[in-house]
Amino acid sequence: MRTASWNESVSVLDRVTAVFDAFGEQDEGLGVSELARRANLPKSTVSRIAADLVAQRFLDRDGDLLYLGIRLFELGQTVEQPRTLRRLALPVMSELRGITGQTVHLAVLEGADVVFVAIVRGQPTASPLARIGGRLPAHATALGKAILAFSPSTEVNRITSGELEKRTPHTISDPALLMRELVGIRRLGAATEKEECAVGRACTASPILDHGGVPVAAISVAGSIEDLDPDRVAPAVRAAAMTLSRRLSSDRGA
Incomplete structure (x- = not known):
């Protein structure tokens, strides 16, 4: 043969x-x-x-x-980081869903995309935007921007050096504009987006950092623009991310 x-x-x-x-x-x-x-x-x-x-x-x-x-x-259960993240995150995600009533996502950066590793559904939607294992372009999502804002400049430059897909008329596809937004996200500790990834959808995300301040994932709250005020839920999302960052650092130090 x-x-x-x-x-x-x-x-x-x-x-x-x-x-x-x-x-x-x-x-x-x-x-x-x-x-x-x-x-x-x-x-x-x-x-x-x-x-x-x-x-x-x-x-x-x-x-x-x-x-x-x-x-x-x-095979999926043998992938250590997503498995550990899910185990630590699900109680926090459920609590955040209870506070906001909206869908909560957990995602990691893979290449130029975010990959969803856990989802806790909130208010039902006609067509869920994400699925576990699914991908979305990092630059067009609050999750991706939250991670990129705390990532090394080499990682950010790798993504912004290529062509950035314009998924909706609101997507930031200009690398210079994106870089300026990442500076603000780093200062605030949260990323928000309205209809940048999908028309009619809004999202707020914060990074989950290891003990060295390196982002390993991000957590977000997402919903329709009618039901979700990204700025209003930002404090709860930041608090959830900080809790997960502490738990992840403690778990790795155990």
């Missing part, structure tokens, strides 16, 4: 990733046709990939429906 080249291997990996990304947090199971549509891949390709993933327990099959498999969950 011919050995696959590096480019071919990357192509296969991209397709497998597209299949995994097609699953949403609220999905009860997807058929091959729907997976192919969401992944923007031929149905025959998705069918072959799905068969291999089922054989390796990365996907589970029940009749014509496919689900994310138990092996993904098992």
Whole structure:
């Protein structure tokens, strides 16, 4: 059998990733046709990939429906930082949800994106913006800006040196404007955004810092612009982030 080249291997990996990304947090199971549509891949390709993933327990099959498999969950539990963050954060997130009535997110910076590692749902929304494991561009989110404001300049420059996606008419896509906003966020200890990531949505976030002041994650409160005043919830979000920063430092020192 011919050995696959590096480019071919990357192509296969991209397709497998597209299949995994097609699953949403609220999905009860997807058929091959729907997976192919969401992944923007031929149905025959998705069918072959799905068969291999089922054989390796990365996907589970029940009749014509496919689900994310138990092996993904098992592997996810071995990722130490997100697992520790979730364990420490969930009680604080639940309390913050109780105070604000809105959805609370926990996310880490990965490349130029934030990746959601925990979500505590607040008031129901027609279409949740985020899912666990999902990504959004850091520069367009309060979560990402809260982390970037406390990150080393090399990290910030790496992200702002490229083209910044303008997700809505309100997204700050000018690197110079973004840098000025990050200075203010660092001074205030909280980032706010209105309709920069999604029209009709608002968010406030604060960074979770380790004992050296390096950001490891951020916590946020998000909701519709009608229901959420970002500045009003900022003190509660900052307090939650400070609590998590202390707990994380204590846990690592234990």
